[in-house]
Amino acid sequence: MSQKYILALDQGTSSSRAAIVDEKGKIVSISQEEFPQIYPQSGWVEHDPSEILASQLRTLKSVIEKAAIATSQIAAIGITNQRETTVIWDKNTGKPIYNAIVWQDKRTASICESLKEKGLENHVKQTTGLVIDAYFSATKTHWILENIPNAREEAVKGNLLFGTIDSWILWNLTDRKIHATDVSNASRTMLFDIKNLCWDETLLTVLDIPKSLLPEVKPSSYHFGDFELEGVKIPITGIAGDQQAALFGQGCFDSGDAKNTYGTGCFLLMNTGTKLQFSKSGLLTTIAWGIDNKIYYALEGSVFVAGAAIQWLRDGLQIINSAEETEHFAREVEEENSVIVVPAFAGLGAPYWDMYAKGAIFGLTRDTGKNHLIKATLESLAYQTKDVLIAMQQDATIPLKSLKVDGGASANNFLMQFQADILNTIVERPKNSESTVMGAAYLAGICVGIWHQDEILSQREIDRKFTPNFTDEKRERLYKKWLKAIERTKNWEL
Numbered sequence: 001m002s003q004k005y006i007l008a009l010d011q012g013t014s015s016s017r018a019a020i021v022d023e024k025g026k027i028v029s030i031s032q033e034e035f036p037q038i039y040p041q042s043g044w045v046e047h048d049p050s051e052i053l054a055s056q057l058r059t060l061k062s063v064i065e066k067a068a069i070a071t072s073q074i075a076a077i078g079i080t081n082q083r084e085t086t087v088i089w090d091k092n093t094g095k096p097i098y099n100a101i102v103w104q105d106k107r108t109a110s111i112c113e114s115l116k117e118k119g120l121e122n123h124v125k126q127t128t129g130l131v132i133d134a135y136f137s138a139t140k141t142h143w144i145l146e147n148i149p150n151a152r153e154e155a156v157k158g159n160l161l162f163g164t165i166d167s168w169i170l171w172n173l174t175d176r177k178i179h180a181t182d183v184s185n186a187s188r189t190m191l192f193d194i195k196n197l198c199w200d201e202t203l204l205t206v207l208d209i210p211k212s213l214l215p216e217v218k219p220s221s222y223h224f225g226d227f228e229l230e231g232v233k234i235p236i237t238g239i240a241g242d243q244q245a246a247l248f249g250q251g252c253f254d255s256g257d258a259k260n261t262y263g264t265g266c267f268l269l270m271n272t273g274t275k276l277q278f279s280k281s282g283l284l285t286t287i288a289w290g291i292d293n294k295i296y297y298a299l300e301g302s303v304f305v306a307g308a309a310i311q312w313l314r315d316g317l318q319i320i321n322s323a324e325e326t327e328h329f330a331r332e333v334e335e336e337n338s339v340i341v342v343p344a345f346a347g348l349g350a351p352y353w354d355m356y357a358k359g360a361i362f363g364l365t366r367d368t369g370k371n372h373l374i375k376a377t378l379e380s381l382a383y384q385t386k387d388v389l390i391a392m393q394q395d396a397t398i399p400l401k402s403l404k405v406d407g408g409a410s411a412n413n414f415l416m417q418f419q420a421d422i423l424n425t426i427v428e429r430p431k432n433s434e435s436t437v438m439g440a441a442y443l444a445g446i447c448v449g450i451w452h453q454d455e456i457l458s459q460r461e462i463d464r465k466f467t468p469n470f471t472d473e474k475r476e477r478l479y480k481k482w483l484k485a486i487e488r489t490k491n492w493e494l
């Protein structure tokens with residue numbers, strides 16, 4: 001019998017990727033395409049949904065070619081995606097009625113304020129597990145219905161569909177037939193009741209969102225539909241939000257297992273098992289995945305700007321040519337860095353939740369050079385992670401033994417060492433840092449019987465462990481300075 005493969009699609013914030021994974025859990029080939037970010041106004045971030053789809057389809061085709069396998073050898077497709085980003089399209093023409101409003105977009109801050117004024121904070125937390133913030137899909141959907149000509153009328157007539165990026169891709173891959181999402185993505189909309197697993201009538205009413213717009217919600221490892229390629233029907237059997245997929249891909253199956261992904265943003269998730277647990281410290285409660293008729297939950301600390309700050313050094317300030325170079329430049333500064341960069345370019349996420357914070361640079365002196373700035377920007381990823389981890393340890397009863405890391409910026413050894421130093425925790429990087437892709441592949445593969453969940457742990461190999469070196473005094477002194485800087489960026493734009 002010929003070897004079978006899983007095709008994983010990872011539609012991220014900065015790029016669309018596709019990977020072919022073999023039965024041993026090894027990535028055979030990978031394709032990636034960056035696509036344009038659209039910034040129409042300060043605080044607004046959009047993507048063109050057609051570009052997203054086209055780039056995803058191109059990577060899908062090229063990755064199969066690169067792997068030199070037959071379409072019939074693909075046993076299943078798994079989809080993982082940037083979460084919260086909102087698309088509304090016309091189901092008759094298949095065309096989006098507006099660009100996708102990206103998770104980083106802050107245009108709906110005032111809609112969030114009005115929800116707070118209506119006293120909905122507690123309801124949102126208890127029902128959706130989230131905090132009221134422009135980050136989630138709910139207020140973005142409301143904004144599109146209110147601001148795009150004829151949108152509300154068409155929505156009421158039942159002509160429009162809403163989706164996070166997974167739904168948009170699924171609908172298109174299934175020949176415009178299947179309008180669905182999985183529980184992990186639904187839990188990021190701020191419209192989904194994560195206990196009763198249904199859309200929340202109160203929030204739909206308050207935000208005036210017709211239910212006909214919404215996708216059906218299914219488990220994460222589930223046969224959603226088929227993608228027909230060259231006459232072969234390939235089942236789509238896994239969908240999860242990218243951060244939940246990374247948690248799965250890292251094999252964090254037990255309560256207390258945690259991972260941190262350093263991509264465009266930084267997302268620290270801890271599996272809390274099948275019991276719902278609400279945070280007292282500014283973290284989100286989210287659905288990790290639905291599998292085998294069970295729902296698993298996670299606590300999440302979302303940091304909006306991480307690798308995006310490195311892109312800012314490259315594309316905005318133009319003081320580096322590539323993200324990789326930052327490691328070399330940071331090491332040029334041997335002395336302790338007096339500069340602190342707070343990259344609050346999209347406000348502050350967990351645990352502060354300040355939509356009005358703005359980025360800032362502190363501690364400049366006459367001898368400050370570009371290397372100090374680069375080093376401080378890398379350090380800001382580690383400091384933000386510490387903020388979130390402290391909150392997580394306040395909530396969780398189990399102390400964290402080590403932090404599993406992945407994502408683009410986890411390749412940076414300077415950053416990973418500083419992360420271990422500032423946390424005073426071992427940082428463990430797997431050989432395969434493509435945890436997101438692996439999570440999508442595993443969810444899809446489990447559904448078609450390629451793997452059992454237990455086998456996944458034995459496929460995971462460690463590349464390097466970073467052990468902490470700072471004295472308590474140094475660690476505390478540096479972190480205190482960071483907290484002082486954070487205080488000064490809060491509530492900047494009133």
Ligand SMILES: Nc1ncnc2c1ncn2[C@@H]1O[C@H](COP(=O)(O)OP(=O)(O)O)[C@@H](O)[C@H]1O
Binds near residue numbers: 307324408410
């Ligand atoms: N060696 C590196 N050092 C620091 N940052 C890096 C490095 N390599 C990649 N990055 C950053 O990581 C991000 C890309 O990671 P990735 O996991 O692909 O992100 P996403 O899934 O959000 O598109 C980019 O923002 C990039 O600036």
Ligand SMILES: O=P(O)(O)OC[C@H](O)CO
Binds near residue numbers: 081
């Ligand atoms: O696309 P990424 O990897 O930056 O992830 C984005 C998150 O899903 C946003 O919540």
